Amino acid sequence: MSLSPADVRHIAMLARLELSQEEELAFCAQLDHILEHFEKLRQLDTENVVPTAHLAEMASAFREDVVSHVPAVAELLANAPARDGDFFKVPQIIE
């Protein structure tokens, strides 16, 4: 298995990351090296093993859909990088 610069560009697009050319090259070599180490998992036969996604052996937690804890709107919006009144402002999406 060998990761190409085109693969790295594709993953960066999926991950919503803009990479410089230097980063692209560095990640290509580093990720390849790390993935090579991960190939070790192939040695194991896991045909009949049940995957463990989570350790909390519990049923889904349900509660009534009631508002119980809301910071004030002003507090929430205080961290917004751009706002317009009580809205988050984003670059134009619709023509």
Added chain:
Amino acid sequence: MAEAYRLSIDAASAALAVRDISAVELTRAVLARIEATEPALRSFITVAADAALAQAQAADARLAGGDAPALCGIPLAIKDVILTRGLRSTAGSKILGNFVPPYSATVTRKLLDAGAVCVGKANCDEFAMGSSTENSAYAITRNPWNLSCVPGGSSGGSASAVAAGQCLGALGTDTGGSIRQPAACCGVVGIKPTYGRVSRYGVVAYASSLDQVGPLGRTVADCAHLLGAIAGHDPRDSTSVDCPTPDYRAALSGKLAGLRLGLPKEYFVDGMQPEVEQAVRAAVRQLESLGAAVDEVSLPHTEYAIAAYYLIATAEASSNLSRYDGIKYGFRAEAEALLEMYRRTRAQGFGAEVKRRIMLGTYALSSGYYDAYYLKAQKVRTLVRNDFLAVLDRCHAIVTPTAPTTAFRIGEKTADPLQMYLADIFTVSVNLAGLPGLSLPCGFDRTGLPIGLQLIGRPFDEQTVLNLAYAYEQATQWHLQQPEI
């Protein structure tokens, strides 16, 4: 009172209760210590002197009324991935550089409700990703035992602050060893509780199925106090488990008769520092002399744990970190179009290690690779967990080194990410299996750097692990040594 900042929580709590010292005096002593040592150490991202003194004043009022909890008036540091309402919380990242949380994490709220004083936000690897605290966007924390060495990571600021007397205890988070490994490197005690024991509400998420908050302290008893204060079911965290919290501090007996310990042969590997092996084997003999029986055991899937861990952790990280889009909070890069804004914001806001892990995780989850990487890793996780459960069926706890070496030098491993990942080789399996794990000091190497002993327990049996550590600590002097800084 000379050197009040060196007091254990136990001793400080007793002194506060009889008014030998006030909470304000204690907090001032700690803040003065921070001022004196912080230029060299950089354990903190934010020091909150004014807020801490106000909290100390309130603690004094409670103490005057009598019947205050043990943590009332105790100065603590909180890792910067744990939210503190009204106090900047950056997670060690530029992308959250100006983030002031509108609410507190449950663990923060519990400590403040108990009267504890928060002196500041401890430095950490960006989003808790790292084993050295070199990945912080703000500063490299230095090891108080040797300023040219790392404090370990990712809770390196918390460990360094505790070791140097910049606080009496601290909170860290542990996803693959991030409490235990820096505790070992800095010569303090740190415990990662069983997954689900402590609420993750308000803790900046890295890998949700592995992350757990836990305390660091100078003694086992101090960690028992702190764990008791933060543990318990939280309706705001659907993965927090509803089971009673014991009084960990009160139940420390130091009696080990009848306890059976497992010593896994896979944890004594080629390439580990000989002094680490010697110190750990000596500690095992000490535990035997205190009444525990020790068996050699096997955890056969140990060698696969690092690969499984990094696949799962990075996959979860790539998903969790998708929330940093420059819209709701944090840094935003200028751009004309939305996609461009996302990509630039994340490119400029995240550091190299975070980008590397997002890339790895995105790849492991991408179409065509999911089965080969992510699903495979989840299956290996089952094998790792089953190894532990089989051993813990007949042993009450497992004893291992915390790390294969003592603290390495700053810059030594930054060029090779895989080498850095291998620093967590003895701790990651515990997170995959969701078990409680504790590290405490068990010696020093010839250059004077601390060595850590790891104790791993049955699910939700933190008490046995704490008690084992307590018995060992009572019988040894390692925890009394202090770095000269």
